[in-house]
Amino acid sequence: QRLGVLHVGQRIEEQADFEKIYKNAWADNANACAKQYAGTGALKTDFTRQRTQWGLIMDGWNSLIRYYKNNFSDGFRQDAIDLFLGNYSVDEVEPASPLHDKKDWKFLALPIIMVVAFSMCIICLLMAGDTWTETLAYVLFWGSASFGTFAIILYNGKDFVDAPKLVQKEKMD
Numbered sequence: 001q002r003l004g005v006l007h008v009g010q011r012i013e014e015q016a017d018f019e020k021i022y023k024n025a026w027a028d029n030a031n032a033c034a035k036q037y038a039g040t041g042a043l044k045t046d047f048t049r050q051r052t053q054w055g056l057i058m059d060g061w062n063s064l065i066r067y068y069k070n071n072f073s074d075g076f077r078q079d080a081i082d083l084f085l086g087n088y089s090v091d092e093v094e095p096a097s098p099l100h101d102k103k104d105w106k107f108l109a110l111p112i113i114m115v116v117a118f119s120m121c122i123i124c125l126l127m128a129g130d131t132w133t134e135t136l137a138y139v140l141f142w143g144s145a146s147f148g149t150f151a152i153i154l155y156n157g158k159d160f161v162d163a164p165k166l167v168q169k170e171k172m173d
Contacts, residue, residue, distance in 0.1 A: 025049045039069045039077075067143065084086050110149050117146035 001008060005018070026099050027045040040062040046055025054076035061157035082088045129135040153160060 032114075039074065040065045075161075092149050106152075106156070110153050114146055114149040114153065117149060121146055169170050 001010075006012070012022070025046040027042070028050070030042035030045055034040060041058075043059045043062055044055075046052055046058075079088075100122065121139055124135060124138040124142055129138065
């Protein structure tokens, strides 16, 4: 009413066109902010628009993507934020960059081996061999290979996480 959009006594709920435009702008803004901060669209924006089953599925998908990004590929984003906000200052005397982190072969090989072994296990289940013993042997082999690589990845879990590499400087009070 102060902006002159509504007259005195009018309510937003009575203005269907304005309410729809306002809610869509609100949800679009939430998506833009969430993409910058979390790497995916905002969750539950379909509440603002109109809740659907597809929105529920997309919320689950976005949550899975966020989990992956937060744990395995967002360390650089936190480093950039720390540099931008001044939480870390670059030391020109320091010879090596703290951002350079040499990865071992296992960071690429083990996840690929696990995915291939799990895929082969599923394929062996779906495409049965001539005998059940043959099928069982293949499933046990590929299942144990996928379980074994998964166990190795879990054991070395902290090495697979993409943590920020810059240390926050001491806050001066």
